[in-house]
């Protein structure tokens with residue numbers, strides 16, 4: 001980090017200096033705007049520097065937080081802590097809650113049977129009500145997965161700092177936002193002070209040159225990146241994605257990439273805001289309009305890494321060499337091209353990698369040398385904060401149009417938010433889905449993590465558009481293959497791992 005000391009400003013002064021915006025979410029603080037125009041800074045450095053409240057030798061920097069998102073898991077203890085110490089929430093107007101992880105997707109207003117889920121939902125409702133925090137509850141049209149609703153409401157804006165009690169908070173980095181997942185005690189600290197003590201992070205750059213071939217998506221790209229750098233390749237770093245292939249991605253696709261940064265061990269993912277970002281933000285509910293928008297856009301454009309910025313680590317990839325990917329193991333780095341076969345652990349030189357692969361193949365019930373396309377699935381899950389956005393649903397509809405999913409495959413189609421669900425209906429996608437034999441469900445995390453009723457039976461196998469294929473992630477002993485929405489859609493038709501191109505002629 002560039003480590004500017006921005007005086008020892010007291011938090012209350014800073015807080016009162018911020019200007020309320022549409023939904024009383026404030027613009028990022030601009031204490032050192034101008035200072036960071038100094039050369040040699042990375043994008044992450046610039047955001048960090050412009051949010052330092054206090055910096056002292058040998059201590060963590062105290063960072064101002066522009067937006068704090070909450071969901072029902074991991075927050076009850078934080079509020080209990082506040083109550084115990086008799087504190088209030090410093091900026092309820094910069095805090096927003098949603099219900100997503102253990103909510104039903106078949107009928108949002110039905111009774112929930114799981115007592116743990118009921119308790120967590122009761123907690124977030126009571127806590128948000130008691131502390132004056134807005135909460136999107138079941139039945140609310142703005143509700144959805146926390147990392148889907150922030151961007152679609154226009155709350156996630158370039159140059160901000162954003163935290164949430166959830167590891168995939170890195171998703172918001174697609175907007176040039178320094179966004180981190182935080183633990184319960186940190187949630188309590190942010191609730192009480194709107195700041196967070198943080199140790200500086202290292203900078204890593206992943207440059208993706210060239211163009212993604214037709215049929216290869218952002219999901220395939222990030223799986224390839226993780227396979228290349230490993231699940232701890234980004235440890236301690238903020239990964240900034242750069243290069244032609246990144247610039248060519250839509251905002252939805254950029255969110256898919258940043259979302260999975262955490263699966264490479266990174267603390268956050270980042271993409272510098274550009275015309276694509278600014279066009280996406282224009283007209284969103286919490287984004288200012290007219291002249292104020294132009295002013296914001298000018299400010300947003302100040303967030304980029306300088307040409308001479310120094311990164312602690314760099315990786316280069318050529319997008320044109322990639323093909324659709326599928327995971328074969330139990331972490332997202334264990335993936336191959338769908339054209340490949342299940343790798344042979346015996347051919348792996350590193351003993352740790354070999355042992356992990358042996359264990360993964362055992363859990364996944366796969367044999368080295370088996371063709372990926374020959375792997376039959378019991379279920380397909382399309383959704384999550386990785387791939388539950390409108391573009392993902394459009395992609396699926398394109399594959400399913402005029403086809404029916406295999407009777408042997410259980411398909412769960414879960415939009416990332418209620419807004420995505422309504423948009424899919426408005427665009428007529430739901431008619432394509434129902435003609436294909438699939439019901440569009442209500443939004444939520446669903447089978448991404450199986451904390452609600454959407455889970456498979458032990459031993460079942462799924463192709464899934466989510467981000468984690470850990471043992472037991474989608475239910476006890478359930479086997480997960482991470483795939484893109486296009487591969488998930490084609491797999492649902494074929495009954496085995498497949499690409500849309502494989503279906504041609506089979507209509």
Ligand SMILES: CC(C)[C@H](C(=O)O)[C@@H](O)C(=O)O
Nearest residue numbers: 073074101165166167168449
């Ligand atoms: C339950 C929640 C805290 C968790 C996370 O932190 O990521 C979940 O969202 C996940 O994806 O595993």
Ligand code: SF4
Nearest residue numbers: 168384385445448449
């Ligand atoms: S959709 Fe999955 S990855 Fe995203 S927040 Fe929910 S459980 Fe976590």
